[in-house]
Amino acid sequence: MASSNIEAFREALRSSKHIICLAGAGLSAASGIPTFRGAGGMWRKYDAMSLATPTAFRNNPSRVWQFYHYRREKALKAQPNAAHYAIAMLSLPIFRNAIVASDDSTFSLVTQNVDELSRRALRTVQSRLRSQEGTPNLGGSTINNDPSPTELLEIHGSLFDLLCTSGSCRTVEKNYNSPICPALKGTEEIYESNAKLPEPDIPIEDLPRCRVCGSLARPGVVWFGESVPQVYLMHKIAMEADLCIVVGTSSEVYPAAGVAQIVREAGGKVAVFNIDRTAGDENADFLFLGPCEETLPAALG
Numbered sequence: 001m002a003s004s005n006i007e008a009f010r011e012a013l014r015s016s017k018h019i020i021c022l023a024g025a026g027l028s029a030a031s032g033i034p035t036f037r038g039a040g041g042m043w044r045k046y047d048a049m050s051l052a053t054p055t056a057f058r059n060n061p062s063r064v065w066q067f068y069h070y071r072r073e074k075a076l077k078a079q080p081n082a083a084h085y086a087i088a089m090l091s092l093p094i095f096r097n098a099i100v101a102s103d104d105s106t107f108s109l110v111t112q113n114v115d116e117l118s119r120r121a122l123r124t125v126q127s128r129l130r131s132q133e134g135t136p137n138l139g140g141s142t143i144n145n146d147p148s149p150t151e152l153l154e155i156h157g158s159l160f161d162l163l164c165t166s167g168s169c170r171t172v173e174k175n176y177n178s179p180i181c182p183a184l185k186g187t188e189e190i191y192e193s194n195a196k197l198p199e200p201d202i203p204i205e206d207l208p209r210c211r212v213c214g215s216l217a218r219p220g221v222v223w224f225g226e227s228v229p230q231v232y233l234m235h236k237i238a239m240e241a242d243l244c245i246v247v248g249t250s251s252e253v254y255p256a257a258g259v260a261q262i263v264r265e266a267g268g269k270v271a272v273f274n275i276d277r278t279a280g281d282e283n284a285d286f287l288f289l290g291p292c293e294e295t296l297p298a299a300l301g
């Protein structure tokens, strides 16, 4: 039976050395980003899962791009919340080593979210401390202030990666333009309001194009049925972890949902932070029910 005793969790945290955090849409809920399955309904008119597939994009690129444009605009206006920052602080060796009383502990955040809010939170805490004198060992790569590839795995990609769909070009670029193209401007309102406004059918030539070859571009996210590029790195980190903190995920999407089981089978402990009960949480060592933007800072504080 999972414990909800914070002191016992803190004891487990203190005696861990390799921490992995697995995050899902519930981590960003307090930032105003709708979850996939939550009451808010990612995109009320459609089931998000039916739109996050290569087939949906092939059959109706206009609708799929409106879905991603809607989420890009939401994410651009959103701010990381207290749970993002509580996790981000664990990425700072100077902070983490003080908790786990070891100077060679490791931390990895594996997020299923594509909103880049965790990336922003890690960048903020790492650059803020880096800007103070004499605090050299802050984690992250000093080059572009970005978290290192093992500190942050955005395993389902990013709303702000733009991929060329031409097999001979395959350009990938970061794109934070709002809107990403003129034809999508304002379509987010149609989906925000309950008005039964007609869905625009945007001609394919007016959808986002590759800057290099002009082909149709797609969002740089991993769709259902597509392989997860960082799955091996994720599994390697999970097998070496002695504590897994699972935050705000329904634990229904694989391979991410398998991480906690891998940590448990390798002898590690699992702590679940969720507003509701979820698949497999009865096997966790710790279960903290409530909004993670409150429970996580309280537990890690």
Ligand code: BV8
Residues within 6 Å of the ligand: 023, 024, 025, 026, 027, 029, 030, 035, 036, 037, 038, 052, 112, 113, 114, 156, 221, 222, 223, 224, 225, 226, 227, 228, 247, 248, 249, 250, 251, 252, 253, 254, 255, 256, 273, 274, 275, 276, 278, 290, 291, 292, 293
């Ligand atoms: C793969 C990016 C194999 C896009 C996402 C048939 C064919 C192929 C594969 C499959 C198949 N059947 C099943 C599969 C496997 C499939 C899968 O797992 N399906 C599920 C539905 C059973 N997985 C895949 O397809 C993966 N690829 O298997 O490839 C392969 C190998 C080789 C070659 C080819 C193929 C790829 C999966 C990635 C899909 N892309 N995202 C986009 O975002 O648009 S998944 C997407 O949905 C999210 O990223 C996220 O991962 C998932 C939603 O899950 P959650 O994050 O958990 O969010 P959810 O809304 O469900 O839950 C929110 C939780 O938060 C709730 O528990 C709620 O209680 C809680 N909460 C809410 N508020 C708070 C809170 N908790 C705390 N505090 C709060 N305030």
Ligand code: ZN
Residues within 6 Å of the ligand: 164, 165, 166, 169, 170, 171, 210, 211, 212, 213, 214, 215
């Ligand atoms: Zn191209």
